Amino acid sequence: MKKLLLTVLAAAICMCAMPLTAGAKSIKLTYSNFFPPTHIQSKLAQQWGDEVGKRTEGRVSVSYFPGGTLTKAKQCYDGVVEGISDIGMSALAYSRGRFPTMAAVDLPLGYKSGTAATKVANAVYKKFQPKELDDVEVMFFHAHGPGLLFTAKKPVKTLEDLKGLKLRGTGNSAQLLKALGAAPVAMSMPDTYQALRKGVVSGGVYPMETNKGWKMGEVVKFCTLDYPVGYTTTFFVTMNKDKWNSISTQDQKIITELNKEFAAKHGQAWDDSDKAGREFLTKKGGQFIELSEAEGKRWKEKAAPMMDNYIKKADKKKLNGKEILDFTVATLNGVQ
The missing domain is CATH 3.40.190.170 (Bacterial extracellular solute-binding protein, family 7)
Incomplete structure (x- = not known):
């Protein structure tokens, strides 16, 4: 009997030690992008989604829809707000007058590279936290060369x-x-x-x-x-607010760090693509x-x-x- 009790106790301890995520339901996200699948900005978006899955160990996964197959370029932002897609990438300029703070970035200031423009776009957002983007969760911005x-x-x-x-x-x-x-x-x-x-x-x-x-x-x-x-031209990557809030704090931190990496990658890709x-x-x-x-x-x-x-x-x-x-x-x- 004592041996049986020890066996049951050991099994119980093993079950308690198992990761909580093992039985948890994974969060599945959709990502809409108007860039065609062959474009480097589209390939990077796919890589971002794949990396989210890897770094969250499958707790968050992303299904990617390039080429405007889920929402068209001009509808992408509202598509994220309304939940047609959970994540979206498009240009702020397609909604002229809607993003007055960020519009300053797109002015003809004599940009020389996408790397510089990308840094400027993210800095302006971080500095002013414009209310015009309060209806989504901003992942990051990137911007092309001259x-x-x-x-x-x-x-x-x-x-x-x-x-x-x-x-x-x-x-x-x-x-x-x-x-x-x-x-x-x-x-x-x-x-x-x-x-x-x-x-x-x-x-x-x-x-x-x-x-x-x-x-x-x-x-x-x-x-x-x-x-x-x-x-x-400034491009946004945003997520539906409800979806973002459904993600654990742990995984939100992982994604936030990933966003910093990929903002830089998108900016450099613009420069490489210009050549x-x-x-x-x-x-x-x-x-x-x-x-x-x-x-x-x-x-x-x-x-x-x-x-x-x-x-x-x-x-x-x-x-x-x-x-x-x-x-x-x-x-x-x-x-x-």
């Missing part, structure tokens, strides 16, 4: 060449085109290829990487290297046009009122526009 001008048939060497051209632009990049004298046409990147091919637009502004990542190098011929007004995008366009016979110093100064002067307009619009929304812009510029100057 947005440049590309055209299909007409080379652009001066401001006069831009006048009246219909060019794809969203958010602040659309405002930049208007300031420079062009006619901006808002559309998501997945729609831009066909719009260029059919002549709906004459070109667009976007980072160099897009020539390969979205195959734009097949439908454009000229690139104007307008670095003096180099802008960026590949230039090579792709070159192989397709693309031509690159450098602005003279005097012409570059003219472009910068035309874009300057955008900074004042940003401050005025932010102030109307009871934000301190000057403080936000000054911090953004100072941060950029400090990282590049």
Whole structure:
């Protein structure tokens, strides 16, 4: 009898020592992204999801849906809020006017790299904690290298060449085109290829990487290297608040640390992709046009009122526009 009791006691102790997670129900998340599966930003999103599963030892798993198969680019943010997807990646610029604090990051401040732009975006969010993003749980932001001008048939060497051209632009990049004298046409990147091919637009502004990542190098011929007004586009990775709150504090900490790693990876990937995008366009016979110093100064002067307009619009929304812009510029100057 004594031997039997010892055996039962030992079994009970073993059962108590088993990890609590063994019988716990794992949390399954869906991740929506408009980037196609072959794009490096899409591959990194897949890697992030896989890493969440590994580091949480299966307590949290992620099913990934690239190419806008779950929600389209413009619907992605609301899709996360409403729970259509648990996680989403898209561009803040697709919801123009909705994110006034973060819009400062996308201004044509003369960005030189995606690494720098990514650092700026996350710093601005951390500093101001904008209420405009309170309806989701922010994972991190990343941002591309300098947005440049590309055209299909007409080379652009001066401001006069831009006048009246219909060019794809969203958010602040659309405002930049208007300031420079062009006619901006808002559309998501997945729609831009066909719009260029059919002549709906004459070109667009976007980072160099897009020539390969979205195959734009097949439908454009000229690139104007307008670095003096180099802008960026901020991309968000957010999670549904209820889903985030359903994750244990332990696993939230794991994911938060992972987010820091992947923000940097996404930023570096933009820079690596820019190099590949230039090579792709070159192989397709693309031509690159450098602005003279005097012409570059003219472009910068035309874009300057955008900074004042940003401050005025932010102030109307009871934000301190000057403080936000000054911090953004100072941060950029400090990282590049």
